[in-house]
Amino acid sequence: MPNKPLLLLDDSELADVVGPPAFRVRQVRRWLYEAAETDPREMTDLPASVRERLAGIGVGSLRTVDTRIGDGGQTVKWLHDASGEVVETVLMRYPDRATVCVSSQAGCAMGCPFCATGQGGFGRQLEAGEIVEQVLVAARHLGERVGNVVFMGMGEPLANYAAVVDAIRRLHDHCGIGARRITVSTIGIPDRIRSLSRDVPPLTLAWSLHAPDDALRDELVPPNRRWPIREVVAALGDWRAAGGRRITIEYTLVAGVNDAPGLAPEVAAIARTLEAHVNCIAMNPTGNPRYVPSPPETVRDFVDALREAGANATLRRNRGADIDAACGQLARSRPAK
Numbered sequence: 001m002p003n004k005p006l007l008l009l010d011d012s013e014l015a016d017v018v019g020p021p022a023f024r025v026r027q028v029r030r031w032l033y034e035a036a037e038t039d040p041r042e043m044t045d046l047p048a049s050v051r052e053r054l055a056g057i058g059v060g061s062l063r064t065v066d067t068r069i070g071d072g073g074q075t076v077k078w079l080h081d082a083s084g085e086v087v088e089t090v091l092m093r094y095p096d097r098a099t100v101c102v103s104s105q106a107g108c109a110m111g112c113p114f115c116a117t118g119q120g121g122f123g124r125q126l127e128a129g130e131i132v133e134q135v136l137v138a139a140r141h142l143g144e145r146v147g148n149v150v151f152m153g154m155g156e157p158l159a160n161y162a163a164v165v166d167a168i169r170r171l172h173d174h175c176g177i178g179a180r181r182i183t184v185s186t187i188g189i190p191d192r193i194r195s196l197s198r199d200v201p202p203l204t205l206a207w208s209l210h211a212p213d214d215a216l217r218d219e220l221v222p223p224n225r226r227w228p229i230r231e232v233v234a235a236l237g238d239w240r241a242a243g244g245r246r247i248t249i250e251y252t253l254v255a256g257v258n259d260a261p262g263l264a265p266e267v268a269a270i271a272r273t274l275e276a277h278v279n280c281i282a283m284n285p286t287g288n289p290r291y292v293p294s295p296p297e298t299v300r301d302f303v304d305a306l307r308e309a310g311a312n313a314t315l316r317r318n319r320g321a322d323i324d325a326a327c328g329q330l331a332r333s334r335p336a337k
């Protein structure tokens with residue numbers, strides 16, 4: 001019998017631990033994923049003996065070490081201890097929905113120089129249960145189910161492929177989150193993009209482009225040297241051809257680095273090829289003096305230049321900067337004592 005909390009068990013391990021009859025597993029899953037219950041003793045439709053046994057095993061493995069509230073209560077950032085690694089999760093509330101931004105790895109090995117996570121290096125892969133538990137913590141805070149999940153926190157999701165696919169299936173099948181409300185944001189790993197279209201329901205894919213040519217992208221997204229733009233574009237074309245939803249291109253504007261309006265037509269050309277929407281966002285400060293945010297007027301001019309070049313482009317609102325919870329600000333730091 002595996003010595004792991006319930007959320008860390010895969011389907012067959014959970015069935016072994018819960019025991020017959022078969023419907024018992026479905027009951028436990030409802031408690032774990034729909035009710036976000038943390039105490040098996042409260043799983044009231046289970047026999048007392050099963051409740052006691054599951055209570056001895058425990059539900060989750062994340063230990064929340066800090067909770068920060070920003071944007072007047074509309075943004076919440078959690079720091080969780082995941083067996084010695086720090087993992088961050090951000091909840092963003094909007095008038096019509098709540099979105100949880102989850103981490104798929106502790107840290108990140110991709111090394112993007114404008115990103116605090118990339119500068120902090122790689123810790124370890126997260127397990128599927130650790131990813132899903134981040135959503136369950138947010139659901140408990142909200143007092144209701146989470147509507148949207150974005151894999152835009154710490155880590156490159158497609159570099160932790162098996163666990164991310166397992167987490168997506170659990171979010172979809174057990175938590176009841178629709179596939180189009182799940183977004184995976186990737187720097188673009190071609191073979192994983194192709195396999196993702198087969199392995200999970202049709203979710204939303206966001207590609208972090210950040211530069212329209214390989215020379216500049218080699219600097220801003222170092223894995224571009226291994227997976228250059230044309231190879232990612234080909235894989236994304238296959239994703240679309242396989243029935244994948246419309247792709248979003250993420251473009252983070254860094255002052256004096258990738259924000260010249262002259263680059264916009266090249267970005268627009270890539271977007272048109274993929275029939276993709278371009279989401280622009282000013283980078284968030286991370287302390288590296290070479291990489292600082294573009295001024296708001298530069299960001300607006302860039303968005304205008306994209307539209308003039310025929311791209312469908314929007315400016316993404318920045319959330320969570322006051323609590324270091326914005327895009328690119330998630331670092332593996334523990335709270336100050």
Ligand code: SF4
Nearest residue numbers: 108110112115118155
């Ligand atoms: S931007 Fe994304 S892929 Fe790049 S270092 Fe940061 S977390 Fe990793």
